[in-house]
Amino acid sequence: MNANVLNLPQYRVLKVDESEHDYHVYTEIAVERTPCPQCRSGKVHRWGAREILFKDLPMHGKRVGMYVRARRLRCDDCGRTFQERLPALSEKRLMTERLASWVGKQSLKRPFTSIADEVGVDEGTIRNIFRDYVNELEAQFEVETPTWLGIDEIHILKPRCVVANIESETIVNILADRNKKTVAGYLHVLPQRERVKYVAMDMWTPYRDAVRAVLPQATVVVDKFHVVRMANVAMEQVRKGLRASLPPKQRRGLMHDRFILLKRSHDLTVQEQFLLDNWSSLHPTLGEAYRLKEGFFGIYDAQNKAAAEMHYRAWESSIPQVVRSAFAPILTAWNNWHPEILSYFDHPITNAYTESLNNLIRVMNRLGRGYSFEALRAKILFTEGPQKREAARPKFERRNHREESFLAMRTISSLSYGDPTWDDETERNLGVDIPTLAAMIEDDRFSAGPNR
Numbered sequence: 284m285n286a287n288v289l290n291l292p293q294y295r296v297l298k299v300d301e302s303e304h305d306y307h308v309y310t311e312i313a314v315e316r317t318p319c320p321q322c323r324s325g326k327v328h329r330w331g332a333r334e335i336l337f338k339d340l341p342m343h344g345k346r347v348g349m350y351v352r353a354r355r356l357r358c359d360d361c362g363r364t365f366q367e368r369l370p371a372l373s374e375k376r377l378m379t380e381r382l383a384s385w386v387g388k389q390s391l392k393r394p395f396t397s398i399a400d401e402v403g404v405d406e407g408t409i410r411n412i413f414r415d416y417v418n419e420l421e422a423q424f425e426v427e428t429p430t431w432l433g434i435d436e437i438h439i440l441k442p443r444c445v446v447a448n449i450e451s452e453t454i455v456n457i458l459a460d461r462n463k464k465t466v467a468g469y470l471h472v473l474p475q476r477e478r479v480k481y482v483a484m485d486m487w488t489p490y491r492d493a494v495r496a497v498l499p500q501a502t503v504v505v506d507k508f509h510v511v512r513m514a515n516v517a518m519e520q521v522r523k524g525l526r527a528s529l530p531p532k533q534r535r536g537l538m539h540d541r542f543i544l545l546k547r548s549h550d551l552t553v554q555e556q557f558l559l560d561n562w563s564s565l566h567p568t569l570g571e572a573y574r575l576k577e578g579f580f581g582i583y584d585a586q587n588k589a590a591a592e593m594h595y596r597a598w599e600s601s602i603p604q605v606v607r608s609a610f611a612p613i614l615t616a617w618n619n620w621h622p623e624i625l626s627y628f629d630h631p632i633t634n635a636y637t638e639s640l641n642n643l644i645r646v647m648n649r650l651g652r653g654y655s656f657e658a659l660r661a662k663i664l665f666t667e668g669p670q671k672r673e674a675a676r677p678k679f680e681r682r683n684h685r686e687e688s689f690l691a692m693r694t695i696s697s698l699s700y701g702d703p704t705w706d707d708e709t710e711r712n713l714g715v716d717i718p719t720l721a722a723m724i725e726d727d728r729f730s731a732g733p734n735r
């Protein structure tokens with residue numbers, strides 16, 4: 284009756300004890316005696332035994348301890364003594380192989396402490412299994428090298444570097460930090476790294492240094508989002524400076540109407556426009572800051588580099604002294620990142636995933652408590668559901684409004700179809716689909732374990 288309780292045919296169950304939280308299953312090896320490892324002789328006899336406790340998969344909500352009588356054997360022919368093989372068990376972990384494999388998968392979904400508690404081992408053991416499992420996944424994780432590579436920042440306990448495929452809106456990897464050495468090291472081992480044609484990034488010098496060193500063929504583009512948001516920051520600084528000088532009643536009003544200032548002028552309602560005009564006439568500095576913010580955004584309406592440069596020069600010379608210090612960081616950035624900012628006008632990258640990435644960061648941070656960076660990184664990269672795959676040769680896609688901005692890229696990537704390394708039969712892993720992952724976390728499907 285007990286014989287099948289473990290469903291491990293290699294072991295004979297001798298006895299099962301049950302307590303409130305645990306099963307204790309006493310077993311011996313059912314298979315034939317192990318031949319001598321030295322001379323291969325089958326003539327062996329018992330030479331003592333010891334009992335070893337292994338943990339197995341939880342059963343009926345209880346932890347399972349499997350006690351194995353592991354026999355020592357002695358070879359009649361050469362006299363060597365040895366322990367018989369223990370099939371399906373990991374002696375390193377003192378658990379069944381199937382438990383170790385289950386723990387590996389669970390460790391991507393749940394906090395280590397919760398698994399440790401359910402299985403009846405310590406947290407360190409779970410962490411070690413997690414590490415081995417992640418190394419295994421890492422070795423299998425072959426993501427297509429993007430033509431348009433995005434480098435962004437994600438905050439997981441501290442700033443980390445997210446490498447993305449801009450065309451497919453997927454995360455390709457997450458690096459532990461944003462240092463040049465880390466980023467360059469990663470780019471250096473990218474398979475077919477010469478395939479990268481464009482790299483979109485924020486204005487973080489180590490990224491640019493890494494790309495210049497390792498991907499000299501790639502054009503660096505600072506995407507619009509990272510540039511124009513500086514104008515919002517500058518305007519906010521002016522508003523805050525003004526607020527400090529106001530009596531409390533007006534100060535509150537200014538706080539309340541803050542969102543109006545951040546809106547683009549073409550999005551303002553009649554009432555909001557009225558409020559803005561009101562604030563501007565009361566506080567001309569604020570009106571100036573708003574005008575400059577809008578003017579800076581307006582540079583991105585330019586049709587080409589030359590026009591953008593011209594708009595910028597006109598804009599810069601229109602900055603009055605009174606708000607100049609607030610807008611100074613923009614002037615510095617424009618100087619330091621001049622070619623990369625202007626490259627945008629030749630290669631307008633629509634960073635469609637930015638919003639999803641921000642959403643992901645928000646939900647990650649909520650989830651983040653209790654997880655290490657390595658655990659969160661593995662969750663993002665290796666959770667099975669959100670990985671985006673496609674046939675080696677993309678399907679013909681009807682052009683729609685969103686793809687219009689990718690027209691240039693499609694043309695570029697279409698040149699690569701003739702590349703002999705692109706096997707039409709194989710499926711390409713494009714990385715982790717950001718919106719899918721964010722939605723999964725939002726729904727809690729991501730962190731749900733069997734206990735919940």
Ligand SMILES: [Zn+2]
Binds near residue numbers: 320361363
């Ligand atoms: Zn022998």
